[in-house]
Amino acid sequence: MKALLSTTYFGPVQWYQKLYRSDEAIIEACENFQKQTYRNRCIIATTQGVQALTIPVTRGNDSTIRDVRISDHGNWRHLHWNALQSAYGESPFFEYYQDDIRPFFEKRWDFLFDFNEEIRLKVCELIDIEPTVTLTSEYSDSSDTARDYRSAINPKHPVPDPDFMPKKYYQVYLQKHGFLPNLSILDLLFNMGPESIFYL
Secondary structure, eight states, rough: OOEEEEOOOOBHHHHHHHHHHEEEEEEEOOOOSEEEEETTTTEEETTTTEEEEEEOOOOOOOOOOOGOOEEOOGGGGHHHHHHHHHHHTTTTTTTHHHHHHGGGGOOSSSSSSHHHHHHHHHHHHHHOOOOOOOEEESOOOOOOOSSSOTTTSSSSSSOOOTTTTOOOOTTTTHHHHOOOOOOBBBHHHHGGGGGGGOOO
């Protein structure tokens, strides 16, 4: 099975499950940017509950996702890294992985798509998965050859997915909030470390 996916910023567990379980993952590189999606947002668990970390972007009219630039507005890199340290500093594997993740909040990338691709490569390395991935060269308006998850994997309005049943794992705030499913892959990685692959 092939999966057609949007690009993501430290995407949710569901997104990485599709990446791992598909024969081939096709990442859409030619769509128009959509606000309030995982394209520039990830969801983490904090002591107050879930929190969205959103990358500010600049884009022209009708710009494709590959042309969307990352904005330096609001010192977001510093804020996101501080939020991750605060949320996961006490998690079992934060210390183990922090040197791999911190550079994403120190170096500047111009384009959101390129930044997300670098994140994907690093996360796959850390989880120890080697998916077959291709990028679209034009917008794919048909899902004849692949299951289309571009709109289905969505933080605001997710589409029911019978193939994704979140498995409970240890979370830092489990006692306080109960299990919070389908958070950023960072939640799984910082809490479960090398066992993360077994939850995909």
